[in-house]
Amino acid sequence: MSESQKPVIGIIGGTGDLGSGLAKGWAKAGYPVVIGSRSREKAEALAADLGHGVRGDDNVGAARAADIIVLAVPFASHDTTIAEIKAEAQGKILVDAAVPLVPPKVSTVQLPQDGSAAKIAQALLGEGVRVVSAFHNVGAAKLHKGGKADCDVLVFSDDKEARDQVIVLAGVVATRGVGGGVLANSAAAEALTSVLIWINRQYKVPGAGVRITGLDDTVQV
């Protein structure tokens, strides 16, 4: 991939609410997108609906085709899905969007013993994969509205270059990507999702989000 080329984005669980919303936004902006599913036929059908050149494949095929992999599956299937795509992820960036919600109490913070979904992903994938953690606080409905989601996206990684690449991708589908530091800090955004769910319920709004103040509006990194 040359520097001027856009990376191929492979979205694992790309048939879901979050994955398909991200796919739509990136594809509309000219990024090559492959959505993955446990069923290639299901992914191909949704890809045709999404248009903008989106392709569908099974999850392993989507990971293989990707320069940057986005993991958008429920936390209950996080570890098993990572095991399935681990070989294809080596040498690549993997963006983990999974929030470790524990139904039915999804408006209560219940982080895993290992700290966060992102830390678990890095441990399972090994050092050959640059794990970035992002999109936990973006309501999928905002992505499906068309246009950019009205919120900032906090982006975490131990690898600055990978983090910066995902900050740019976040700014394509939402107001702005904002670096939040190392992967360990992902726990804060993962926990914040339960707070936002609680706010949605309490104030009867569909999509509370995060906006970082004190930054110039044009800040991207």
Ligand SMILES: NC(=O)c1ccc[n+]([C@@H]2O[C@H](COP(=O)([O-])OP(=O)(O)OC[C@H]3O[C@@H](n4cnc5c(N)ncnc54)[C@H](OP(=O)(O)O)[C@@H]3O)[C@@H](O)[C@H]2O)c1
């Ligand atoms: N929805 C949001 O607003 C939002 C916002 C921020 C973060 N997140 C996080 O992003 C992740 C995806 O959320 P979502 O709402 O898009 O989830 P979802 O629609 O419930 O599921 C996403 C996809 O995961 C696959 N999947 C479901 N169960 C699976 C299993 N047992 N094993 C393997 N794959 C399975 C399905 O794809 P196939 O059936 O095609 O395989 C499904 O389309 C979650 O971890 C969530 O916490 C969601």
